[in-house]
Amino acid sequence: MSFKAVVLGAAGGIGQPLSLLLKNNPLVKELALYDIVNTPGVAADLSHISTPAKVVGYLPPDGGLEKALTGADIVVIPAGVPRKPGINAGIVRTLATGIATAAPKAAVLVISNPVNSTVPIVVEVFKQHGVFNPKKIFGVTTLDVVRAQTFIAEVLGDLSLAHSINVPVVGGHSGVTIVPLFSQSSHALPAGYAAADLEALTKRVQFGGDEVVKAKDGAGSATLSMAYAGAEFAEKVLRALKGEKGIIAPSFVHLTADAPGGDAVKKAIGKDIDYFSAPVELGTDGVAKIHPLGELTDSEKALVDAAVPELALNIEKGVSFIEASKL
């Protein structure tokens, strides 16, 4: 069993390396690349790679978005502009409308920032079209996990461990809404690791994006690490769609009653919030189960408490953007 994957924003800084990684994924039989520019070139380039996926590029004229999306099993959205939330809201609304019309059953992986608001935008558009399935819409927070894995491995002095470190990062995807649960890491920090160092490590995960923006000196935000993270999460979703069991990864999802576990997360965070990034068990229909946050330390509880009000505002911004555009 193999799948049709679609990348919306495929010609961008994330879109191109992400498309390369998906072209390299044996679970992908067809790769449709959509952007407002340059996809014919990106598709022609990738199509010479000797892996099975058939690659086709699409542009807006002649129903390009609809053609790209038709028959999609998974749609990954890295379209938009780094650090321009207002512009991205409109772009994501347009793309979500296309998906709701042409591929309402596909798994939708939202990378475009701010994820805490763009995921609610996709959900509200799907609701308007009567096709909302909370099990199929994912905010991609994998880069936060990838950073936490790497930074723990750096502290442990062995980067070869990084990929095997299992560390949940929950909450949302921006600043203080990002909550790494280092106490639950499969690889513990060194005994006697100072509280101030733990605080600094937490901040480094929360503001890892700023580190890259600064180093790129005005030339954009994280693209290559994000492509890696997006491809890794997409691969997990595809493996689960194919029937593999027991795959769990944090993702920013709707805490619906339709997927068991959401209520327990709401209880743990002490607020009736509609979205949270929690460890999600993936299945043949998307979200199979939302896992609990587990035992939190006092400092982790404080991080969750700080995250929730900001998260609630971000979510409301996304919802009200669509509400307002209904008028």
Ligand SMILES: NC(=O)C1=CN([C@@H]2O[C@H](COP(=O)(O)OP(=O)(O)OC[C@H]3O[C@@H](n4cnc5c(N)ncnc54)[C@H](O)[C@@H]3O)[C@@H](O)[C@H]2O)C=CC1
């Ligand atoms: N979730 C996460 O962890 C991360 C999210 N991001 C976000 O990913 C997004 C993309 O970042 P980059 O690739 O660096 O930006 P970029 O500017 O290099 O690429 C964006 C691409 O989107 C395309 N685009 C614009 N409007 C479009 C539309 N209506 N339909 C289809 N494509 C459209 C552009 O033509 C461009 O090719 C940004 O919003 C950024 O903030 C970035 C890093 C991490």
Ligand SMILES: O=C([O-])CC(=O)C(=O)O
């Ligand atoms: O910081 C940014 O603007 C991009 C991003 O989401 C990240 O690197 O985590």
